[in-house]
Amino acid sequence: MIDIRDLNLSFDGVNRVLDGINLELKSGEFIAIAGPSGCGKTTLLNLCAGLVEMPAGEHVHVLGAPPKLGSDKVAYMLARDSLFPWLSALENAAFGLKVRGVPMAEAHDKATEMLQRVGLGGFEHALPKALSHGMRQRVALARTFAMPAPLLLMDEPFGALDAQTKLQLQDLLLQLCQENQRSVLFVTHDLAEAVALADRVIIMSSRPGRIIADVSVPLERPRSIRALQTNDLFHHTYAQVWKHLEEGWTHHEG
Ligand SMILES: Nc1ncnc2c1ncn2[C@@H]1O[C@H](COP(=O)(O)OP(=O)(O)OP(=O)(O)O)[C@@H](O)[C@H]1O
Numbered sequence: 559m560i561d562i563r564d565l566n567l568s569f570d571g572v573n574r575v576l577d578g579i580n581l582e583l584k585s586g587e588f589i590a591i592a593g594p595s596g597c598g599k600t601t602l603l604n605l606c607a608g609l610v611e612m613p614a615g616e617h618v619h620v621l622g623a624p625p626k627l628g629s630d631k632v633a634y635m636l637a638r639d640s641l642f643p644w645l646s647a648l649e650n651a652a653f654g655l656k657v658r659g660v661p662m663a664e665a666h667d668k669a670t671e672m673l674q675r676v677g678l679g680g681f682e683h684a685l686p687k688a689l690s691h692g693m694r695q696r697v698a699l700a701r702t703f704a705m706p707a708p709l710l711l712m713d714e715p716f717g718a719l720d721a722q723t724k725l726q727l728q729d730l731l732l733q734l735c736q737e738n739q740r741s742v743l744f745v746t747h748d749l750a751e752a753v754a755l756a757d758r759v760i761i762m763s764s765r766p767g768r769i770i771a772d773v774s775v776p777l778e779r780p781r782s783i784r785a786l787q788t789n790d791l792f793h794h795t796y797a798q799v800w801k802h803l804e805e806g807w808t809h810h811e812g
């Protein structure tokens with residue numbers, strides 16, 4: 559799904575933002591990336607989405623080819639403000655399908671089904687301003703999963719939510735991934751979220767961003783956020799990931 563080899567990236571030709579990144583995302587795999595602010599996580603996702611110009615001579619392949627902006631094989635979900643304020647929940651959820659040429663009736667049927675699936679049945683005609691932030695992120699999830707894109711790029715999609723809503727949406731994402739086989743590259747600052755959701759957690763160092771750890775998460779699926787709270791392996795893996803992140807800070811300071 560994604561194949562990045564020894565990638566170096568600099569925006570100004572002087573300061574390196576990404577340094578020697580090797581990353582392989584296999585089909586059906588869920589990788590979480592964590593690391594200090596400014597280490598290049600969003601840049602990495604933007605690169606995969608075709609939003610950053612590919613540096614010459616670098617090897618970044620997404621679904622077997624260099625990244626292409628607007629590919630219908632890739633869906634991108636952000637932390638906030640990704641809905642169009644003048645469109646209803648239904649029109650927002652159907653948007654990704656419509657721009658990809660799916661007939662209106664079919665797009666609306668799929669969007670209606672997905673809004674129900676994310677717990678927003680009855681809110682089809684609400685505008686984003688009439689929805690809470692958590693509800694807006696549910697609409698964004700509905701839009702993301704309404705599209706048949708095999709690769710999902712998610713940049714702190716639950717980052718700006720309160721703790722309770724965050725846990726609910728993590729659980730919903732676990733279920734959606736269970737029902738629809740997708741490959742996911744998921745950026746988060748929340749290590750518990752990374753361990754709960756992912757098959758592998760990648761830790762980056764502060765700028766220039768290097769990969770300093772790649773931890774396999776040995777938790778079975780299906781998972782539920784509630785069950786994980788009392789799972790020793792979950793807490794053990796969390797502690798392991800935390801230690802790597804801490805090493806990254808020390809490494810930087812040293
Ligand atoms: N388009 C751009 N032009 C110039 N510099 C950029 C551009 N995009 C990002 N940068 C720089 O690249 C570095 C990495 O930024 P990026 O947004 O990828 O970090 P991040 O890991 O996502 O941080 P955060 O956790 O705060 O979201 C930063 O120093 C940023 O200033």
Ligand SMILES: [Mg+2]
Binds near residue numbers: 599600601713
């Ligand atoms: Mg970012």
